[in-house]
Amino acid sequence: MIFEIDNVELYFAEKQILNGVYLKAETGKLTGILGANGCGKSSLLNIFFGSLQPRHKLIRIDKKPYLKPLFKYGIVIYLPQENFIPPKMKLETCFQLFKVDITEFLQVFPEFKTYKRAKMRELSGGQRRVIEIYICLNSRAKLILLDEPFSHLSPLYIEKIKNLIQELKKEKAIILTDHMYRHILDTSDELYLLKNGSTKLISQTSELEDYNYLKAGTLY
Numbered sequence: 001m002i003f004e005i006d007n008v009e010l011y012f013a014e015k016q017i018l019n020g021v022y023l024k025a026e027t028g029k030l031t032g033i034l035g036a037n038g039c040g041k042s043s044l045l046n047i048f049f050g051s052l053q054p055r056h057k058l059i060r061i062d063k064k065p066y067l068k069p070l071f072k073y074g075i076v077i078y079l080p081q082e083n084f085i086p087p088k089m090k091l092e093t094c095f096q097l098f099k100v101d102i103t104e105f106l107q108v109f110p111e112f113k114t115y116k117r118a119k120m121r122e123l124s125g126g127q128r129r130v131i132e133i134y135i136c137l138n139s140r141a142k143l144i145l146l147d148e149p150f151s152h153l154s155p156l157y158i159e160k161i162k163n164l165i166q167e168l169k170k171e172k173a174i175i176l177t178d179h180m181y182r183h184i185l186d187t188s189d190e191l192y193l194l195k196n197g198s199t200k201l202i203s204q205t206s207e208l209e210d211y212n213y214l215k216a217g218t219l220y
């Protein structure tokens with residue numbers, strides 16, 4: 001499937017945040033978004049998901065326009081920057097709710113076995129993040145939007161999540177943004193830089209320095 005968002009115009013009050021943005025995500029590929037703080041990455045993901053209504057946008061799936069918020073079609077899941085599973089919910093309940101197999105999760109992350117019947121609030125921030133990312137990746141959604149999945153995770157968990165992404169993207173389209181840009185460079189099949197309100201498709205990593213997202217000399 002090909003998911004496209006086009007002609008995004010977003011204003012907060014009279015301040016223009018996004019201006020003619022285009023972005024494409026495809027099944028089998030991870031699309032990375034990089035950009036400075038406040039450039040509009042989370043807003044763009046919210047618009048794709050359907051929880052933020054901009055002045056203008058067009059969403060197409062396989063070239064066909066989808067006019068209702070995408071989440072209403074049940075084909076997209078969004079990992080926001082902040083925790084989204086209620087703290088009072090038990091671990092096993094959230095897996096049931098999202099129809100994700102907890103046994104498979106515990107095979108990949110056996111250290112969580114003791115928390116199976118615990119409530120989310122009994123876990124650390126990073127542990128909760130692991131669960132939320134795993135649930136998003138393994139949900140039935142065909143388009144997965146991940147807002148800063150790597151921040152707050154320790155290196156071994158980042159590697160495990162990257163491996164899961166490589167495996168699961170075969171049947172899903174994934175869009176991911178994070179400030180840990182090296183992990184984005186490692187995992188992305190397509191990369192966009194969001195700058196001055198619009199997206200630039202990056203074909204060579206050196207462009208990240210040319211566009212002043214990275215300081216000159218950072219990559220070499």
Ligand SMILES: Nc1ncnc2c1ncn2[C@@H]1O[C@H](COP(=O)(O)OP(=O)(O)OP(=O)(O)O)[C@@H](O)[C@H]1O
Pocket residue numbers: 012017035036037038039040041042043044
């Ligand atoms: N609800 C809101 N009301 C007014 N302005 C907002 C609102 N939400 C976001 N903004 C502004 O829109 C801009 C883009 O915010 P957004 O959160 O999308 O950026 P971001 O690229 O995800 O940033 P970060 O990397 O720091 O998370 C910022 O300047 C922010 O102040």
